[in-house]
Amino acid sequence: MSSPTGPANGLPVRMPRPRQTGRHRRPEPAVAPEGAPALVLAVPGAPSAASRGLAEEIISIGRSELPGLEARIGFLEGEGDEAAEFPSLSTVLTAVAAERVARAEFARSAGHEVPEPTGPDAVVVPLLAGPDADLLRRIRQAVMDSSAAVELAEVLGPHPLLAEGLHVRLSEAGLARADRARLFTVTTAADGIIVATTGGEEAVQVAGVTGMLLAARLAVPVKAAALDQEGSVAAVAEQLRSEGSTQLALAPYLIGPEAAEGLLDTAAKEADCAAAEVLGAYGALGKLVVTQYSAALGINQGASAAH
Numbered sequence: 001m002s003s004p005t006g007p008a009n010g011l012p013v014r015m016p017r018p019r020q021t022g023r024h025r026r027p028e029p030a031v032a033p034e035g036a037p038a039l040v041l042a043v044p045g046a047p048s049a050a051s052r053g054l055a056e057e058i059i060s061i062g063r064s065e066l067p068g069l070e071a072r073i074g075f076l077e078g079e080g081d082e083a084a085e086f087p088s089l090s091t092v093l094t095a096v097a098a099e100r101v102a103r104a105e106f107a108r109s110a111g112h113e114v115p116e117p118t119g120p121d122a123v124v125v126p127l128l129a130g131p132d133a134d135l136l137r138r139i140r141q142a143v144m145d146s147s148a149a150v151e152l153a154e155v156l157g158p159h160p161l162l163a164e165g166l167h168v169r170l171s172e173a174g175l176a177r178a179d180r181a182r183l184f185t186v187t188t189a190a191d192g193i194i195v196a197t198t199g200g201e202e203a204v205q206v207a208g209v210t211g212m213l214l215a216a217r218l219a220v221p222v223k224a225a226a227l228d229q230e231g232s233v234a235a236v237a238e239q240l241r242s243e244g245s246t247q248l249a250l251a252p253y254l255i256g257p258e259a260a261e262g263l264l265d266t267a268a269k270e271a272d273c274a275a276a277e278v279l280g281a282y283g284a285l286g287k288l289v290v291t292q293y294s295a296a297l298g299i300n301q302g303a304s305a306a307h
Contacts, residue, residue: 030300032068037151038096038122039071039293040089042142044135045257047075047086054256054281055127061286066294072096074124076138089124089139093146097121121148123296125289128155129162129253129279130206132199153292157253158206161284163213166195166251169276175249176218190274192221192245194236196267197253198228198260207253214251221245224253227263237271248273255279 039062043055055073063069074089084091100121126139136155143150156162170176175190195211197203208224215222221243225236237248250268252259256278268275279285294300 030066030294032066032070033299034068036068036070036297036299037120039069039289040092040096040122040124040150041071041073041289042076042089042124042126042139043073043257044076044127044132044138045259047078048257051075051257052086057281058127058286058289061283062290062293065287065290069290069293072122074142076135076142089142090145093122093124093143093148093150097146097148119149119297120151123151123153123293125153125292125296126155127255127289128199128258129157129210129255130197130199130203131155132203132258135199135258151296153296155206156255156285156288156292158209158213159288160213161288162210162253162279163217165279165282165284166210166214166253166276167217168282169279170218170249170251173249173274173276175274175276190220190245190247190249192240192243192248193218193223193251194233194240194248194271194273195222195224195251195253196227196233196264197224198226198258198263200226204232210253222251225267227252227254227259227267231270233267234270237273250275252276252278255285 039059041055041059043051045051052073059071059073062071072092073087074092075086076089078084078086078088078091087095124139124143126136128135132155140152143152167176168178170190170193171178176193177189193211193214195207195214197207204224204226211222211224221240223236223240226232233250240248248271250264250271250273252264252275259278264275264278
């Protein structure tokens with residue numbers, strides 16, 4: 001525990017910011033506890049400058065949500081070399097564990113009493129909107145291949161913020177009104193939406209839950225389908241048309257890196273409908289990543305920074 005005069009355990013002192021006074025002061029944001037495990041974002045798909053930039057943007061938003069957060073990026077299909085441009089998840093986890101030990105040894109060599117590290121070295125947060133069974137299996141394997149003590153957080157969905165993100169992407173494509181309260185018409189607005197995802201039956205069910213939240217926002221029928229199951233999107237499109245929808249839209253329940261190239265275009269052509277963009281670096285994803293990290297550690301994000 002730190003004191004105003006110096007660190008009791010060899011770790012840097014994080015001083016609380018002055019609290020605002022008055023009736024309308026803002027709630028004090030939480031900060032990452034001293035010595036908290038690193039957040040390691042597990043990025044699926046083939047590594048690329050685009051996927052790295054996406055992950056970095058999400059991490060940047062996450063740090064603004066939880067100041068003091070130590071965060072890293074590990075790629076499921078990354079390279080093993082620590083100095084590589086796209087380090088593998090297992091390599092990043094092993095490095096995080098080694099750095100934690102080195103920090104403790106350095107503090108002891110400086111004469112500080114440092115207890116043995118407890119708890120996980122890192123919390124891995126999958127960059128996934130839903131529970132893709134194959135990708136989660138590979139994440140668990142990467143965790144086992146590392147030398148780190150790791151807590152695996154939940155995927156990001158289902159969540160109302162993801163429904164909001166789908167709504168935003170649809171509105172950006174001219175397929176939905178940006179806000180039901182605004183009195184204007186989008187002539188291309190869809191009257192039936194297919195929320196499409198990858199990852200198996202459980203992933204489709206989770207996409208369906210977020211789809212229900214989206215339907216409540218847009219007041220149009222929404223059904224979920226599997227992008228990686230041949231004929232699934234076309235079958236759902238036919239079902240929506242048989243129920244009266246005439247102008248359909250495809251809303252990808254995907255962040256982006258997890259989807260094979262061309263998969264969305266093929267599905268949209270088969271269903272004969274327009275498609276919105278993937279969620280990408282939608283701002284709420286950074287908040288959800290931190291939410292899952294905090295939940296894995298039992299951190300109250302509403303806690304005061306003065307703790």
